[in-house]
Amino acid sequence: MRFSPTFFLLSQLRLTRRAATSSRFFAVSALNNPNNLSDSEQQVNHLNLSKLTQYGLQRLLNSTRDDPNQALSFLRQLKEHDVSPNVNAYATLVRILTSWGLDRKLDSVLVELIKNEERGFSVMDLIEVIGEEEAEEDQRSLVLIRVSGALVKAYVGLGMFDEAIDVLFQSKRLDCVPDIKACNFLMNRLIEFGKIGMVVALFKQLKQLGLCANEYTYAIVVKALCRKGDLEGAAMLLLESPSVFSYKTFIDGLCVNGETEKAVVLIEEMIDTNVLVGDDLRTVFCMVVRGFCNEMKMEAAESVILEMEKIGFGPDVSACSAIIDRYCKNMNLPEALGFLDKMLGKGLKINCVIVSSILQCYCKMDMCLEALEKFKEFRDMNIFLDRVCYNVAFDALSKLGRVEEAIELLQEMKDKGIVPDVINYTTLIDGYCLKGKVVDALDLIDEMIGNGTSPDLITYNVLVSGLARNGHEEAVLEIYERMKAEGLKPNAVTDNVIIEGLCFARKVKEAEDFFMSLEQKCPENKASLVKGYCESGLSKKAFKLFVTLEYPLRKSVYIKLFFSLCIEGCLDKAHTVLKRMWAYRVEPGRSMCGKMIGALCRLNNAIDAQQLFDTMVERGLIPDLFTYTIMIHTYCRLNELQKAESLFEDMKQRGIKPDVVTYTVLLDRYLKLDPEHHETGSVQGEVGKRNSELLREFSASGIGLDVVSYTVLIDRQCKMDKLEQAAELFDRMIDSGLEPDIVAYTALISSYFRKGYIDKAVTLVTELSKKYNIPTEHFEAAVKRAALKAKRFQNGE
DNA sequence: GTAGGGTTAG
Numbered sequence: 001m002r003f004s005p006t007f008f009l010l011s012q013l014r015l016t017r018r019a020a021t022s023s024r025f026f027a028v029s030a031l032n033n034p035n036n037l038s039d040s041e042q043q044v045n046h047l048n049l050s051k052l053t054q055y056g057l058q059r060l061l062n063s064t065r066d067d068p069n070q071a072l073s074f075l076r077q078l079k080e081h082d083v084s085p086n087v088n089a090y091a092t093l094v095r096i097l098t099s100w101g102l103d104r105k106l107d108s109v110l111v112e113l114i115k116n117e118e119r120g121f122s123v124m125d126l127i128e129v130i131g132e133e134e135a136e137e138d139q140r141s142l143v144l145i146r147v148s149g150a151l152v153k154a155y156v157g158l159g160m161f162d163e164a165i166d167v168l169f170q171s172k173r174l175d176c177v178p179d180i181k182a183c184n185f186l187m188n189r190l191i192e193f194g195k196i197g198m199v200v201a202l203f204k205q206l207k208q209l210g211l212c213a214n215e216y217t218y219a220i221v222v223k224a225l226c227r228k229g230d231l232e233g234a235a236m237l238l239l240e241s242p243s244v245f246s247y248k249t250f251i252d253g254l255c256v257n258g259e260t261e262k263a264v265v266l267i268e269e270m271i272d273t274n275v276l277v278g279d280d281l282r283t284v285f286c287m288v289v290r291g292f293c294n295e296m297k298m299e300a301a302e303s304v305i306l307e308m309e310k311i312g313f314g315p316d317v318s319a320c321s322a323i324i325d326r327y328c329k330n331m332n333l334p335e336a337l338g339f340l341d342k343m344l345g346k347g348l349k350i351n352c353v354i355v356s357s358i359l360q361c362y363c364k365m366d367m368c369l370e371a372l373e374k375f376k377e378f379r380d381m382n383i384f385l386d387r388v389c390y391n392v393a394f395d396a397l398s399k400l401g402r403v404e405e406a407i408e409l410l411q412e413m414k415d416k417g418i419v420p421d422v423i424n425y426t427t428l429i430d431g432y433c434l435k436g437k438v439v440d441a442l443d444l445i446d447e448m449i450g451n452g453t454s455p456d457l458i459t460y461n462v463l464v465s466g467l468a469r470n471g472h473e474e475a476v477l478e479i480y481e482r483m484k485a486e487g488l489k490p491n492a493v494t495d496n497v498i499i500e501g502l503c504f505a506r507k508v509k510e511a512e513d514f515f516m517s518l519e520q521k522c523p524e525n526k527a528s529l530v531k532g533y534c535e536s537g538l539s540k541k542a543f544k545l546f547v548t549l550e551y552p553l554r555k556s557v558y559i560k561l562f563f564s565l566c567i568e569g570c571l572d573k574a575h576t577v578l579k580r581m582w583a584y585r586v587e588p589g590r591s592m593c594g595k596m597i598g599a600l601c602r603l604n605n606a607i608d609a610q611q612l613f614d615t616m617v618e619r620g621l622i623p624d625l626f627t628y629t630i631m632i633h634t635y636c637r638l639n640e641l642q643k644a645e646s647l648f649e650d651m652k653q654r655g656i657k658p659d660v661v662t663y664t665v666l667l668d669r670y671l672k673l674d675p676e677h678h679e680t681g682s683v684q685g686e687v688g689k690r691n692s693e694l695l696r697e698f699s700a701s702g703i704g705l706d707v708v709s710y711t712v713l714i715d716r717q718c719k720m721d722k723l724e725q726a727a728e729l730f731d732r733m734i735d736s737g738l739e740p741d742i743v744a745y746t747a748l749i750s751s752y753f754r755k756g757y758i759d760k761a762v763t764l765v766t767e768l769s770k771k772y773n774i775p776t777e778h779f780e781a782a783v784k785r786a787a788l789k790a791k792r793f794q795n796g797e
Numbered sequence: 798g799t800a801g802g803g804t805t806a807g
Contacts, residue, residue, distance in 0.1 A: 252798090283798075290800085321800060328801095356801040391802040426803040461804045496805050528805070556806065563807080595807085 057085055061092045068100045075109070087121040091129040098146045106146070110154040114163075123151060123163070124170055131174040141176050149179030156189045165202065172209050180214055187220045191227060199224040215243035222246050226253025244280055251284045255291025260300070263288055282313050289319040293326035301326070302339070315348035324354050328361035336361060350378075352386045359392040368396040387418050391427050398431025403440075406431050422448070426459040433466020438475070441466055457488050461497055468501025473510045476502070496528035503532030527553045531560050539564035543573045552584035559592055566599045574599070578608060587619055588612075594627040601634040609634060610643075622654060629662045636669035644669070663698040664709040670694065671716045691716075707733065711744040718751035726751065742772060750782075758787055 057078070064071040071093055078085060085093070090113065097106040113119060113126075130147055133140050148171035155164035164186050168178045183206060190199045203221045207213065218241035225234035231253060238250050247270065254263035267284055270276040276284060285308050292301035301323050308316055320343050327336035336358060344350065355378050362371035375393045379385055390413045397406035406428055410420060425448040432441035441463055445455055455463070460483050467475045476498055483490055495518055502511035511532050518525060526549055533542035542561055558581040565574035578596070581588070588596060593616045600609040613631060616623055623631075628651040635644035648666065651658065670691040705713075710733040717726035730748055733740055745768040752761035765779045 248798095286798090286800095318798095318800060325801065353801050360802070386801090388800095388802045395803075421802095423803045428803095430803070456803095458804055465804070493804055500805065524805085531805080554805075559807085591807095 057083070058089050058092055061085075061089055061096070065096050065099075068096050068102055068105065071096050072105060072109070084116075084119060087125050087129050090121075090126055091133075094126070094130060094147055095133070095143055098143045103146070103150065106150045107153060110147075110150050111157065114151075114154050114158060114160070123167070127151070127167065127170050127174065131171075131176070144171055144174060144176040145179045148176065149182035152179070152182040152186050156186050159193070161186070161190060161193070161195065161198065165198075168206070169209075178206070178209075178211060180212060180217065183211065184214075184216050184220055187217070187224070191220065191224050196224050196228050200228075213241070215241055215245050218243065219246040219249040222249045223253065226250065226257060229257055231257060231259065244275065247275070248280060248284055248287075252287045255287045255294075258291075258295055260288055260291030260295055260297070263291060264304075281311070282308070282316065285313065286316060286319045286322070290322045293322050296326070296330075298323070298326065298335075305343075309346070315343045315346045317348060317351055317354075320348055321351070321353045321357065325357040328357040328364075331361060331365050333358075333361050333365065350383060352384055352389050355383060355385060356388045356392055359389060359396075363392060363396050363399070368400050371396045387413065387421060387424055390418070391424050394424065394427045394431065398427060398434060401435055403428065403431035403435055403437070420448070420451070420453070422453050422456050422459060425453060425455070426462055429459060430462045430466070433462060433469070436466075436470050438467055438470050438472060454486075455488075457483075457491060457494070460488060460490075461494050464494060465497035465501050468498045469504045471502075471505035471507055473502060473507055473514075476514075492522050492524040495522075495525050499525065499528040500532045500535060503529075503535045506536050508532070508536050508538065523549065523551055523553070527557045530557055534560045534564040537564075539568050540570065540573075543570070543577070546577065546580075552586055555586055555588060555592070558586060559588065559596075562596060563599065566603070571603050571605075575605070575608065578612070582611075582615070587615075590616070590621040590624070593621060594624060597623075597627050598630050601630045604634065604638065606631075606634050606638055606640070606643075622656075623651075625651070625656050625659060625662070628656060629659070629665065632662060633665045636665055639669075639673075641669065641673075657701070660703050660706050660709055663694065663701075663703065664706075664712050667691065667694055667698070667709070667716070668712045671712065671719065705733070705736070705738075707738050707741055707744060710738065711741075711747055714744060715747045718747055721751075721755065723748075723751055723755060723757070742768065753782060753785075754789075756789070 061071055061074060064074065075085065075093060093109065094106065097109065114123065127144070127148060131140070131144055133143070148167050151167045152164045155161070155167065168183065168186070171178055183202075187199045187202060190196075190202070199221060203213070203217070203224075211217075218237060222234045222237050225231070225237065226249070234250055234253055238246050247266075251263045251266060254260065254266070263284070267276065267281075267288065271281070285304060289301050289304050292298070292304065305315070305319055305323065308314075308319065320339075324336050324340055327333070327339065340348075340350070340354065340358075355374075359371045359375055362368070362374060372393060375385070375389065375396075378389075390409060393409055394406040397403060397409065410424070410428060413420065413424075425444055429441045429444050432438065432444065445459070445463065448455060448459075460479060464476055464479050464483075467473075467479065480490060480494070480498070483494070495514075499511045499515055502508070502514065511529070515521065515525060515529055526545065530542045530546050530549070530553075533539065533545065539561065543565060546557075546561055558577055562574050562577045562581075565571075565577065578600075593612055597609045597612050597616075600606075600612065609631060613623060613627070616627075628647055632644045632647050635641070635647065644666065648658065648662070651662075670687055673687050710729060714726045714729045714733075717723070717729060726748055730740065730744070733744070745764055749761050749764045749768070752758070752764065765776065768774065769776050769779070
């Protein structure tokens with residue numbers, strides 16, 4: 001057959017038009033409408049297909065070479081009659097499709113062929129048969145290249161990489177240079193699947209086989225080397241084939257690998273030599289912005305935006321969204337909004353990507369309500385919100401326990417014509433599970449499947465977690481089996497959420513049984529059992545298991561176990577957990593450090609608290625006000641004033657303002673430091689000096705006093721026998737709207753007693769007992785003791 | 798060049 005471009009085009013158009021009708025219609029029309037049937041189709045209809053010999057079949061196929069649609073129709077009808085065409089028939093069909101340039105049809109035929117394991121011949125046989133064709137050499141190799149290319153694509157599409165590579169080498173053996181497009185396709189997908197090593201090895205082998213790599217091939221291998229972190233190797237390869245395409249890939253590689261600065265230098269060179277212009281330039285600028293954002297170099301990122309503006313790119317929405325997203329991920333909402341404002345002023349149009357970052361930020365900062373408000377605001381501003389934005393709203397509502405409203409929002413989204421995807425459904429399923437509405441969660445699974453969206457591993461993990469946490473162990477196991485049946489291999493997370501979930505539901509026995517049933521118990525699973533035991537109040541059992549796990553664990557395991565043991569008062573064990581954590585260099589975050597320091601301080605374990613504190617600072621985590629204060633408090637309690645003072649200095653230097661508690665803690669310590677000598681005037685010494693300093697600083701700071709700080713000051717005056725000043729402070733506290741508590745009363749009362757002001761003491765006692773409903777008998781002994789003391793004092797004893 | 802969203806948190 002002669003190849004004519006016009007003819008080729010026409011045939012394609014016709015095929016497209018026909019393909020638009022359903023295949024069912026196609027088959028039926030072929031059978032029911034005899035007038036439209038070609039000779040060969042009529043032959044098929046009149047034959048008993050199941051008795052057709054392979055030879056006859058091939059002849060039939062051959063007779064359709066002028067109409068590939070009919071050839072395909074045959075294939076379909078044969079399948080319906082359970083006839084498997086042999087290798088020769090397939091070779092004929094492949095030849096027909098190839099000669100017509102119907103690549104997509106060829107692809108789907110080959111995918112079907114590969115999937116069908118009962119075909120009775122190997123795919124290599126097919127290549128062989130096609131290779132042996134008697135046609136002209138040009139024609140033969142054209143067909144071979146097409147078919148091997150299509151086969152590679154088909155295998156790659158099914159994730160069968162080894163087979164794809166075999167096809168490449170097989171066709172090479174038949175003297176056909178592998179299709180470069182297919183090779184590129186294969187290598188690209190290998191990268192996607194993280195099989196970087198295979199790409200590099202394949203490239204070397206193909207080059208040895210004489211493959212003519214094009215610029216895309218080089219770019220792909222550059223990408224692979226960059227993924228591996230081998231930037232030098234990538235640079236070397238770049239020199240071999242320096243196309244703009246490869247350069248872009250390399251620049252991206254630099255940015256992704258934390259070498260954005262180098263990318264900038266390279267780009268500057270390329271701008272100077274006019275190699276990079278237009279959209280290519282814009283693209284690499286965006287890469288650089290993203291790179292700087294990933295490296296947290298925000299000034300650099302923002303300056304690139306300015307650079308882009310200078311060149312005339314205007315505020316680029318992609319680059320700007322990268323910056324906003326980074327600020328949002330850092331939970332720096334003011335910067336994010338400030339930058340957005342600035343850019344809006346310069347003509348940036350806000351879009352749903354930017355909106356989603358901002359909404360997400362609110363949620364992360366535990367401001368779900370605000371996120372929802374903003375969602376509505378943006379929606380009412382007529383900004384198009386896509387399924388990602390909706391999903392953030394679903395998540396916010398779910399976390400607030402308002403899943404029903406999330407479902408209403410889902411309807412709103414659907415009404416706008418947005419089809420929910422697997423992530424949308426997963427979020428909502430999580431929402432139902434969080435509320436314990438597992439039946440509704442299961443209904444959603446059915447709904448999504450009905451809408452043609454299959455649950456994925458995460459969906460099932462969410463579901464199974466919800467089922468476990470709500471104590472439905474049979475359902476858990478049922479879904480677990482269903483996952484396997486659907487080819488979704490449960491992963492460690494699946495097993496972990498089941499173990500922890502069942503423990504959460506106090507089904508420890510079931511959790512243990514499940515754990516035992518696992519064929520392979522990974523360290524993560526054991527860690528989850530530790531957490532599960534903690535969850536159900538079995539922290540000692542958890543600890544026993546924990547000590548046998550001699551490898552680093554998830555941060556959350558240490559934290560959970562640590563706090564559980566602290567609550568149970570098992571301080572030694574808690575300490576062991578902490579030491580293990582350090583030994584394996586598992587770093588708790590700032591808030592966790594703070595909490596752990598708090599727990600250690602409450603146990604007066606200043607040494608470990610300090611060590612954790614120092615580790616925190618070393619790792620660049622600045623302790624917050626609470627952490628500083630609790631450390632200062634602990635040192636005060638342990639009478640290590642020097643350490644307390646240096647922490648106090650330290651926090652002020654870091655710009656963390658001490659609050660009323662911090663000042664009170666320090667003042668109280670100085671006050672109590674030298675109680676014996678308060679009357680001899682030693683308060684005028686070092687301690688007293690510091691005390692006055694602190695007081696001045698405290699009042700200068702403008703921080704209002706609270707009940708505790710008033711009490712400390714009252715106590716101080718009492719200890720110095722300045723009872724009038726003490727009483728004055730007491731009144732001032734009441735005047736300022738504060739309610740003196742029992743401690744405040746007691747401080748003054750005891751001084752009155754001590755100094756023999758029995759009447760005043762009794763008045764306060766009466767007031768106190770009335771206010772806090774305490775029977776006066778509680779004070780009788782004290783009153784008697786005080787009265788006796790006063791009498792003795794009067795008698796000069 | 799499918800930016801940004803879903804799982805093991807107290």
